[in-house]
Amino acid sequence: MCLICERIEMIKNGENPYFVKELKTGYVVIGDNQHFYGYTLFLYKNHKYTELYQINMNERLEFMKEMTIAAQAAANAFGCDKMNYELLGMGDTHLHWHLYPRRDGDIGNYGNHGRGPVWWYPMEKMYADDNCPKREELEHMKDKLNSELEKLL
Numbered sequence: 001m002c003l004i005c006e007r008i009e010m011i012k013n014g015e016n017p018y019f020v021k022e023l024k025t026g027y028v029v030i031g032d033n034q035h036f037y038g039y040t041l042f043l044y045k046n047h048k049y050t051e052l053y054q055i056n057m058n059e060r061l062e063f064m065k066e067m068t069i070a071a072q073a074a075a076n077a078f079g080c081d082k083m084n085y086e087l088l089g090m091g092d093t094h095l096h097w098h099l100y101p102r103r104d105g106d107i108g109n110y111g112n113h114g115r116g117p118v119w120w121y122p123m124e125k126m127y128a129d130d131n132c133p134k135r136e137e138l139e140h141m142k143d144k145l146n147s148e149l150e151k152l153l
């Protein structure tokens with residue numbers, strides 16, 4: 001089973017501490033690591049597609065719509081200078097959006113003199129254990145994101 005499917009299984013079993021909300025086409029979850037505070041993911045429900053263009057147009061538009069709602073909710077809940085939206089799939093092909101609230105200076109002097117995608121920040125820093133929200137902080141973040149989602153749905 002792929003990592004995204006595993007996380008979705010955990011949601012279905014009520015065992016995913018990062019789960020925020022189920023939408024029609026996917027699940028909104030808080031990211032495991034929070035160097036980019038408010039990092040949120042939107043996981044597509046169906047494992048079988050690996051490309052956006054494989055999804056029938058009605059569902060594709062719904063998936064895109066819900067992704068932008070998740071992004072807006074994250075921006076409203078956590079604040080940012082700019083949202084970044086990424087759907088990559090070189091690690092796990094299961095369609096999932098990375099939604100990153102970005103702020104000036106958030107990659108330090110890495111990248112192009114401090115400018116560039118989140119991936120130009122060193123992986124060992126981005127995924128460091130001390131970037132994982134503590135239980136109480138995670139609950140606070142989930143509540144904030146959920147209430148902003150409710151306003152937009």
Ligand SMILES: [Zn+2]
Nearest residue numbers: 002005047094
């Ligand atoms: Zn999967």
